[in-house]
Amino acid sequence: MEAGGAGEVDHLAGERATAQFDVDHMKVAWAGSRHAVDVADRMARLVASDPVFRKDNRTMLPRKELFKDTLRKAAHAWKRIVELRLTEEEANLLRLYVDQPGYVDLHWGMFVPAIKGQGTEEQQKKWLPLAYKFQIIGCYAQTELGHGSNVQGLETTATFDPKTDEFVMHSPTLTSSKWWPGGLGKASTHAVVYARLITEGKDYGIHGFIVQLRSLEDHSPLPGVTLGDIGGKFGSGAYNSMDNGVLRFDHVRIPRDQMLMRLSQVTKEGKYVHSNVPKQLLYGTMVFVRQTIVADASKALSRATCIAVRYSAMRKQFGPQTGGPETQVLNYKTQQSRLFPLLASAYAFRFVGEWLKWLYTDVTHKLEAKDFSTLQEAHACTAGLKAVTTSATADGIEECRKLCGGHGYLNSSGLPELFATYVPACTYEGDNVVLLLQVARILMKTVSQLASGKQPVGTMAYMGNVQYLMQCKCGVNTAEDWLSPAAIREVFEARALRMAVNCAQNINRAPSQEEGLYELSPDLLEVAVAHIQLIIVTKFIEKVEQDIPGEGVKEQLRNLCNVYALYLVHKHLGDFLSTGCMTARQGALANQQLGKLYAQLRPNAVALVDAFNYTDHYLGSVLGRYDGNVYPALYDEAWKDPLNDSPVPDGYREHLRPLLKQQLKLSRL
C-alpha cells in the first residue's frame, strides 16, 4: 500500500515535494469524478488486504496450480461481492484489482453482453438471471482453428431440423473447431456459439446460438461435445491463468429457441425471417468490447509508466565529471524523451476512452430508437482506437521495461508479466491491421463521396473542409507557436486528409477498386493511423478546454496534451513533410518545444503517476513501489524464488557432482 504508515520512509518524498499541482484533484480528473476515486480506492484496498488475492508468487506457479488459483480467486471474489452486497460498479472494480485473467472476464465481458445485445426479451429473461447468479458460466465462442479475422468464413454449422424443432450443431472439419475462446477450455458450462445457419437447404450465414457444453451436475462435457484447453501461452503467469479452449460438436441438438433471435428468426416451420435491421448488428458484442479495450489500454500503459517513472526517479547512474552525487536516471534527457511521451499517451488514452464510452452509449440509444445512422461511426472509432491504443500500449510497456534497465527484466519488476498479459490485445477482438483496414475503407468511401457534396459527420466532419485543408500552410514561426491548440489541430487534420486523398487518388489509378485497395493496403494503414491520431489529439484538446478544478491541474494536462501531440509530430514528421502540411524548420521548432515541455514535466513526473492512485498490490512491482524503497525489496524478492529453497540445487548429485569429480580426476592425471 501507499507510504505513510509508522516507520515507513518515503524515498520519493523529494520528488513529491516538487509537484506544481494538486495531486488529489488530478486523481479526480483521471478517474472521472470524486465518487470514482473513492470507490476505486475502497475496492483496491479491499483486494490488497485480502491474502487470497496475493499475486506475488504467480509467475512461479506451474500452469495447473495457476489455473486452480484463478478459480479460487474468482470464487472468493464472488463470495465477497455477495457478502458485501457490492454494486455492479464496485464489483467490476474489485475484479479489475484482483488482476488475474480468468473465465469471469468473458462471462461478464462477452457472454452476458452477447445475450443482452442479440437475445430477444424472452431469451434475456430466461438466460440473464442464471448468468447473473453464476448458475451457469458462459463464454464467447466465435473464432475457429481455420478462421478468426474473417468471421464470414466460419465453418461450424447449425442446421435446423423442423421435425424436432431443433438446431443440429456440427463441426464438419478440423478447421471448424472453435479455438481460442477464453473460459471455454475448463470453466464454462455454456457458450454463445457463432455458426452458419442452414434451414430449408439454404445457408443464411453466421448467427449466434446459446449452447450448453457441460453437465450442471458434474461439469463433464455433454454427449457429442469435445472440449479442452489449447495449451500454454507466452510468458510466465500472464494469460496462462485463462483456459482458452477448443470445442468440437458432433451433431449436438439444441432447442430452436436457443438461437439468438433479436436480429433474425427461424420459425418452427423452418422459415428464415430477417428483421429490418443492418446485418452488422451481429458484430455488436465486438464493438462493445473494443470500446472497453481502449479504456483498458490507458490502465495498462499507466501501470507501466508508473513503475518506470518511480524507478527512474530513484535509480542513479554516473555523476558529474567534477564528482558529487550520482544522477537520477530520470534527469537524463534521453530517459525523458522515451518516457514522458508514454506518460502523456496514458493520459491521452484515458480521455479518448472516456469519450468513446460516451459515443458508444449514444449510438446504443440511437439503435434502440431504430436510428442506424451512427453505426459506421461507432465501428470506425471503436475499431481504429482499439488498434492504435493497444499497439502503442504494448510497445510502451516494452519500452518501460527497457527504461528500467536490467531490473526491468526480472519478473519482480512486474513488467514482463504485464507485457505478456497485454500484448494479445493487439490480436484479440480483431487483429489491429485488419481493424485499421476497416477504418481506411470507410475513409476512402468518405473521400469518394466528397465530390458529390455529401458532408461527412462525426469524427470525419473535418474532411468536409477539404478545399481549405488541402492547401493550408502551417503558421508556426517560433517554438512557442506550437502551444496553440488551433495550430496543432490544423496540421493533424491537414495531414490526415491529404494522406487519405492521396491514397484515394492512387487507388483510382489502379485497374479496379479492389486491386487498388489490395496494392495500397500498407499506405491505407498509415491513412487510418493518421485519422485515429487526429481523434485522440482532438479529444485531449477538448478535455483540456473543459472546466477542470484543482490548482495547477489544467496546466499539467495542457502540458501532457502538447507533449502527446508534438511527440506524434516528431515521430511522424515524414507524413507531415511529405504532405506539405509544414516545413522542415517548423518540424525542428516542434522538437525544440517538446524539449522545453519535458523540462516542465520533469518536477511533476512522480506526482503525475501518483495521480493514477494505484496500490502497490495492483502495480505488482518492486520497482514501482510507492515509497521508492526498491533495493531491499529486490533483494528480498530474489530469495523467494523456489530455486533458492536450498543452497545446493536439485540435480547437483546427478549432473554437477559427476562433472566436477571428473574434472578433478582429469587434473590429477
Ligand SMILES: CCCCCCCC/C=C\C/C=C/C(=O)SCCNC(=O)CCNC(=O)[C@H](O)C(C)(C)COP(=O)(O)OP(=O)(O)OC[C@H]1O[C@@H](n2cnc3c(N)ncnc32)[C@H](O)[C@@H]1OP(=O)(O)O
Ligand atoms: C467490460 C469488460 C470487458 C472485458 C473484456 C475482456 C477481454 C478479454 C480478452 C479477450 C477476449 C477476446 C475475444 C475475441 O477475440 S472474440 C473474437 C473477435 N473477432 C474479431 O474481432 C474478428 C474480426 N473480424 C471482423 O470483425 C469482421 O470479420 C470484419 C469487420 C473484419 C469483416 O467483416 P465482413 O462481414 O466480412 O464485412 P466487410 O468487411 O465486407 O464489411 C461489410 C460492411 O460492414 C461494416 N462493418 C464491419 N464490421 C462492423 C461492425 N462491427 N459494426 C458496424 N459495421 C461493421 C463495414 O464497414 C462494411 O460497411 P459498408 O462498406 O458500408 O458495407
Ligand SMILES: Cc1cc2nc3c(=O)[nH]c(=O)nc-3n(C[C@H](O)[C@H](O)[C@H](O)COP(=O)(O)OP(=O)(O)OC[C@H]3O[C@@H](n4cnc5c(N)ncnc54)[C@H](O)[C@@H]3O)c2cc1C
Ligand atoms: C489471448 C486471446 C484471447 C482470445 N479470446 C477469444 C475469445 O474469447 N473468443 C473468440 O471467439 N476468439 C478469441 N480469440 C481469437 C481472436 O479473436 C483472433 O485470434 C483474432 O480475431 C485474430 O484472428 P486470427 O487469429 O484468425 O488471425 P489471422 O487473421 O490469421 O492473422 C494472421 C495475420 O494475417 C494478417 N491478416 C489477416 N487478414 C488480413 C487482411 N484482410 N489483410 C491484411 N492482413 C491480414 C493479420 O494482420 C496477421 O498478421 C482470442 C485470441 C487471443 C490471442
